Amino acid sequence: MTIPGKSSGARAERASAGARRAHGERTRQAILEAAVDIASAEGLEGLTIGRLAAELSMSKSGLFAHFGSKEELQLATVEAARDIFVREVVLPAFEAPKGVARLWCLCDVWLEHVRREVFRGGCFFAAAAAEFDGRPGAVRDRVAAIMKEWLAVLGRSVAEAQAEGQLDSSAEPAQLAFELNALEMGANWAYQLHGDRQAFARARAAMVERLRRLATEDGLPLLPPLKQSKARPSRAARGKART
Amino acid sequence: MTIPGKSSGARAERASAGARRAHGERTRQAILEAAVDIASAEGLEGLTIGRLAAELSMSKSGLFAHFGSKEELQLATVEAARDIFVREVVLPAFEAPKGVARLWCLCDVWLEHVRREVFRGGCFFAAAAAEFDGRPGAVRDRVAAIMKEWLAVLGRSVAEAQAEGQLDSSAEPAQLAFELNALEMGANWAYQLHGDRQAFARARAAMVERLRRLATEDGLPLLPPLKQSKARPSRAARGKART
DNA sequence: CGCCAAAACGAACGTTCGTGCTATATTGCG
């Protein structure tokens, strides 16, 4: 399992001076918390050191000393966002048993994390990817790697569902992962740009439709029922679902 | 048809002084051409006046006078990008007869315009939307309106295909438009971030699969054939397709 | 030709950016 793991290494260097670092590490964490919030809404470039320092009522230089460069701050912010994503999306979904249940759970909880605004600006990585896909550098590489990880998690879950005999094995895992990911990002886009909450229902409907068609007899009961397609809005398909 | 229309109004003001403005309008157009190129790759905020002036070997102030403010420049750039999009995507697709043929053509030529890099940074509006979805203002509103236009064009094409009896009328046009758009943006994302050319084939496959399942007997022949799914890469499904 | 408006220019404004240097609190350890 590559995704569910801690990444922000708490380096200890000297064992004796460990306790001294406690306070510094705590403020560093506080900085990153605010940084993720700002960056998710205004972009990793809009995340400015002065702005961040003002938000936390501390001096630019004091804050700056924690990172040494803007790029390092951005990288740390990306890493912090990944930690949050793992905690809020991946791990919860991994409580479901492997197979179709977990696959669906990954999709569902992903959409939920956007709707709940775990990140103020929707999907942190969709925003970061769009911002940095044009400029080479460490930040872009890291963001790309993380999104590849996510796609791999989706793909592996598809493969596991197939291995469990819950999903037709004719489907290519990477292809299905691509489609599910695209629907997720489509919902994120519609919600961020248009404030369209209906987009979540649309994405869910498309995912369920796609998955149900590939599900075997074993897998079908693990998926939510189809809405009865036509006009009637069909209230509360999954209990909490709300347009 | 709301989309296929000129938007950049060539105002004439005084008939006598018309000729004088000719040159000014030409450089304005040249500025916007470069502006679209830069903005599509580095964002509408990364589109800096100094950078743009340097690109065109002219002074900041001389360039600035054409627009009066940065926001006005951004708006003009968005409008210019829309003109290009209409010319390169919408109008070509509208040469196909209305119905499934045109709907597919819209999807196909959209993907092609990303692959051909009509805009250096892929889909101009996907980038602009991601950049501005968090900050209110005229630019955000305009970008949102244009993307709504595009979604409406897709939706209307679906409805027309249904009216022609080429597509099952049980599908909700807006839902299908959402899905097709999501797949487009997913392909754009994968190509921009990972340089993954295969993404185009993946998006195309998902679209064809989705559309074929909804197509009636009349509509089916208007769609490209399915790749023979399994392992074998099945060379050149559409002649030009290449991983 | 001279006139005059449009177009382009060059220099400067006030901010804000990221980033250095230096000094001052804070605090566990000897």
Added chain:
DNA sequence: CGCAATATAGCACGAACGTTCGTTTTGGCG
């Protein structure tokens, strides 16, 4: 207590940003 390391603050820098201003170049028209 005092030492040494760490954390934060203060200040200044050079560059780039959007913007304004006054001036100079350009080119169609009387």
